[in-house]
Amino acid sequence: MSKLNPLNWSRKWQIIGGVGATVIIVAVIVGAVEGSKSSESGSYPDYSALNYTISERMNGTTFFDHFNYYTDADPSNGAVVYLSEESATWSNLTYAGESSAILRVDSTSSGITNRNSVRITSKNQWDTGLFVFDVIHSPYGCGTWPAVWLSDPDNWPTNGEIDVIEAVEQGNKGNQMTLHTSEGCTMKAKREETGTVSGTNCWNSTNDNEGCGVFGTKSSYGEALNEAGGGLFAVELRDAGIRMWMFDRSSPPSDLTSTNDSSPDPSGWGTPVADFPSTHCDISDHFSNQSIIANIDLCGDWAGSTAVYSTEYGCSGTCADLVSGNGTAFENAYWEFASFRVWTSS
Ligand SMILES: *[C@@H]1O[C@H](CO)[C@@H](O)[C@H](O)[C@H]1NC(C)=O
Ligand SMILES: *[C@@H]1O[C@H](CO)[C@@H](O)[C@H](O)[C@H]1NC(C)=O
Ligand SMILES: *[C@@H]1O[C@H](CO)[C@@H](O)[C@H](O)[C@H]1NC(C)=O
Ligand SMILES: *[C@@H]1O[C@H](CO)[C@@H](O)[C@H](O)[C@H]1NC(C)=O
Ligand SMILES: *[C@@H]1O[C@H](CO)[C@@H](O)[C@H](O)[C@H]1NC(C)=O
Ligand SMILES: *[C@@H]1O[C@H](CO)[C@@H](O)[C@H](O)[C@H]1NC(C)=O
Ligand SMILES: *[C@@H]1O[C@H](CO)[C@@H](O)[C@H](O)[C@H]1NC(C)=O
Numbered sequence: 396m397s398k399l400n401p402l403n404w405s406r407k408w409q410i411i412g413g414v415g416a417t418v419i420i421v422a423v424i425v426g427a428v429e430g431s432k433s434s435e436s437g438s439y440p441d442y443s444a445l446n447y448t449i450s451e452r453m454n455g456t457t458f459f460d461h462f463n464y465y466t467d468a469d470p471s472n473g474a475v476v477y478l479s480e481e482s483a484t485w486s487n488l489t490y491a492g493e494s495s496a497i498l499r500v501d502s503t504s505s506g507i508t509n510r511n512s513v514r515i516t517s518k519n520q521w522d523t524g525l526f527v528f529d530v531i532h533s534p535y536g537c538g539t540w541p542a543v544w545l546s547d548p549d550n551w552p553t554n555g556e557i558d559v560i561e562a563v564e565q566g567n568k569g570n571q572m573t574l575h576t577s578e579g580c581t582m583k584a585k586r587e588e589t590g591t592v593s594g595t596n597c598w599n600s601t602n603d604n605e606g607c608g609v610f611g612t613k614s615s616y617g618e619a620l621n622e623a624g625g626g627l628f629a630v631e632l633r634d635a636g637i638r639m640w641m642f643d644r645s646s647p648p649s650d651l652t653s654t655n656d657s658s659p660d661p662s663g664w665g666t667p668v669a670d671f672p673s674t675h676c677d678i679s680d681h682f683s684n685q686s687i688i689a690n691i692d693l694c695g696d697w698a699g700s701t702a703v704y705s706t707e708y709g710c711s712g713t714c715a716d717l718v719s720g721n722g723t724a725f726e727n728a729y730w731e732f733a734s735f736r737v738w739t740s741s
Contacts, residue, residue: 473695499729566617
C-alpha cells in the first residue's frame, strides 16, 4: 500500500478483506506459473558484485540529524498529527541515544481525534545504492500502520516507491516488501526469492495501486521479530534490479555484523526474500532520488478500514475509538533502530 497516494482504499479492502486467504493462494499459484514461463521474454539480470563504499551512516545521538520531519496532514488519511522535530524531541517521541534511536507514537494522551506521531524523510537522496536498516524493535498493535521505505515524495510515482518494512495492526502476517511505479514495470519474470508474491504489476494505476509485493515469513515483523531481538533489512537498488533481504539478529552475514563499513557483498548473502529484476522494468528509469522515510501511521486507508481492522485482524471496537482512548494500546507502537547505513558503488 502506497503511503503517498491520496485516494481512499477502504472500499477495495472491504471487497478483498473477506477473501484475503483466497487472494494469497491465487497469487502464489499465479506467481509460480508466471515464474515458470519467464524464459518467453526478457532475460534474468546479471547481479554480479559491485564495489560498495559507505555513503552515509546514521546512528548514535546524531541519528535524527540526517532527517527532516514531515509535518503536513497524513496523505493516507491516518488519525495522526506528525510532529515537528522540536515538538517530537520535546515530547520524547523521537529520542536518539548512544546505542539506538526511538521513533514512537504518543501512548499517554486520551480523548483525542488524532494521535501524535512522527514521519521522517532523509535529507539525502540516492538513485542507486545498498541500504541496510538495523531494526531492534518494530511497532505493532491494533490500529498501527508503520513503515520504513524509500521514495521521492515530490515526484510520486514517477521516481518510484520501495516499501522495505511494512505491516498493519498486530503485524503477525509477516513483513511486506513492495514496489509502486509509473507505467511499464511488471514482475512477470523469472525471480530468485524466498518470499510469497502478492502482486506482479508495480504500476500505480493497476489493481487499485496495490503495487507488486512480496511477503516474508510470519515472524519477519512485529512481536515475533522483536522477541528475536529484531533483525537487519537490506535493499540493493541497482540497474539490474531491486533485491531485499532480511537477516536474523543472531545470524547476519559476516560483512554486516560490525561497525566495519567496508565493502559489503550481497552476492554472499544467499537468496533474497524479494527479487524485483529489471527483466520487464527499467529500474533506472523508474527509480531515482530516493529518500529514506520512516513513519508510524494510525488507522488511515489501510489499517483503519473495517475489513482489515476488525474482519481480517480481529481488532475490537473501531480504530477511531482506539486512537482516542487512553493510549495504552500504543505502548508497543515504536521503532527502535540501531543504525541505517547506505553504500554506493562507483
Ligand atoms: C571491484 O574491485 C576489484 C578490485 O579492485 C576489481 O577487480 C573489480 O573489477 C571491481 N568490480 C567492479 C564491478 O567494478
Ligand atoms: C526518552 O525516551 C528514552 C528512550 O525510551 C528514555 O530512555 C528516556 O528516559 C526518555 N526521556 C524522558 C525525559 O522521558
Ligand atoms: C556509530 O557510528 C560510528 C562511525 O560513524 C562508530 O564509530 C560508532 O561506534 C557507532 N556507534 C554505534 C553504537 O554503533
Ligand atoms: C497514479 O499516478 C498517476 C500519475 O501521478 C495519478 O494521476 C493517479 O491518480 C495515480 N493513480 C492511483 C490509483 O494511484
Ligand atoms: C574491515 O573489513 C574489511 C573487509 O572485510 C577488511 O579488509 C578490513 O581489514 C576491516 N577493517 C577493520 C578495521 O577491521
Ligand atoms: C533528482 O534530483 C535532482 C536534484 O534536485 C534533479 O536535478 C533531478 O532532475 C532529479 N531527477 C529526477 C529523475 O527527478
Ligand atoms: C486504558 O484503556 C484500557 C483499554 O480500554 C483499559 O483496559 C485500561 O484500564 C485503561 N487504563 C487507564 C489507566 O485508564
